[in-house]
Amino acid sequence: MRNLDITTLRSFVAVADSGGVTRAAGFLHLTQSAVSMQLKRLEEMLGLELLDRSGRTIALTASGEQLLVYARRMIALNDEVITRLTDQAFEGEITLGVPHDIVYPAIPRVLKQFHAAFPRVKVQLISSYTRALKRDFGQGTCDLILTTETTIDAGGELLCTKPLCWIGAPDGSAWRQRPLRLAFGRQCTFRPKVVERLDTAGLEWDLMVETESDRTIEATVAADLAVHAMIEGTEPPHLEQIEHNESLPELPAQHINLYGAQSTKGVVHDTLADLLRRAFAGSDSVKLRAVSG
Incomplete structure (x- = not known):
């Protein structure tokens, strides 16, 4: 059974939203290489290409577009569970x-x-x-x-x-x-x-x-x-x-x-x-x- 990692999904969503690894890394407070490695591991685990790197800017493939919908939902659900169970004071x-x-x-x-x-x-x-x-x-x-x-x-x-x-x-x-x-x-x-x-x-x-x-x-x-x-x-x-x-x-x-x-x-x-x-x-x-x- 393969398991998706929420941290990796956050990096994927950040890249999709910002349009590039560099800007996503700044938003996540990570190095560019760390974000790139997480994306590579995600693609290898799924056996799919999620990003189209052929152009000057990064775009999502069809598989990437599908994953983005699920990734947003999984991140939101994860955050809601943590919030409700820990009674975190924002x-x-x-x-x-x-x-x-x-x-x-x-x-x-x-x-x-x-x-x-x-x-x-x-x-x-x-x-x-x-x-x-x-x-x-x-x-x-x-x-x-x-x-x-x-x-x-x-x-x-x-x-x-x-x-x-x-x-x-x-x-x-x-x-x-x-x-x-x-x-x-x-x-x-x-x-x-x-x-x-x-x-x-x-x-x-x-x-x-x-x-x-x-x-x-x-x-x-x-x-x-x-x-x-x-x-x-x-x-x-x-x-x-x-x-x-x-x-x-x-x-x-x-x-x-x-x-x-x-x-x-x-x-x-x-x-x-x-x-x-x-x-x-x-x-x-x-x-x-x-x-x-």
């Missing part, structure tokens, strides 16, 4: 990046649930724009990020798709005025799409506020001096969706994507990813796989 820090406009209402609930499961793990929440978050994630400074986009890049996971809607002051009239006065952030990815729809509809508009501060935008819109666009359901209680009866153009839908969840980094990382999935899928019940210490 410590450390995990960094989560979220665009300003989708922090509420989901993220506070996610953080509360995560803290209940891992009271000794600090979540470093970074609230920024999608472009900045993707840059930080690419540089390795964020473990998980959410984004708001009209597309999805490789490695991303689509959580949900929601429409953009026009936002104004309660019982406001700014949306009736022409040119239509807008308030947007300088780096907001929604603005080009909104402007494109207004131009297509032939509606005059004026960018009244261009700022780095969401508070400035909210104050301006709440004062009925301009209108804004937000993902449906994320508007603060002092603003409301505008019932414009087609006086304003319909706005495009936005994807809420998750990046970083495909790599297996342990139960802490995976639980936070699961909580984010459930929060944006609209499910309130989350089965936590961790035991808090």
Whole structure:
């Protein structure tokens, strides 16, 4: 009877996720030769070629792709068993990046649930724009990020798709005025799409506020001096969706994507990813796989 070794499987998954032995070795805190030896032993034990080394970068063979699915499951199960039987008290820090406009209402609930499961793990929440978050994630400074986009890049996971809607002051009239006065952030990815729809509809508009501060935008819109666009359901209680009866153009839908969840980094990382999935899928019940210490 042949037995698969979890340590070797971790090395295999790390190589598959990082795309190379060198980067995987750095992630695992092992030497490159040690990782290469583990992969060689794994291939010899199975009698299969798992990696295609013919190109400039390492790719998985068909057998490697099959093993990757099982390896992720085996590692996750191993970590869950160790956690539950040893009542390990997790410590450390995990960094989560979220665009300003989708922090509420989901993220506070996610953080509360995560803290209940891992009271000794600090979540470093970074609230920024999608472009900045993707840059930080690419540089390795964020473990998980959410984004708001009209597309999805490789490695991303689509959580949900929601429409953009026009936002104004309660019982406001700014949306009736022409040119239509807008308030947007300088780096907001929604603005080009909104402007494109207004131009297509032939509606005059004026960018009244261009700022780095969401508070400035909210104050301006709440004062009925301009209108804004937000993902449906994320508007603060002092603003409301505008019932414009087609006086304003319909706005495009936005994807809420998750990046970083495909790599297996342990139960802490995976639980936070699961909580984010459930929060944006609209499910309130989350089965936590961790035991808090």
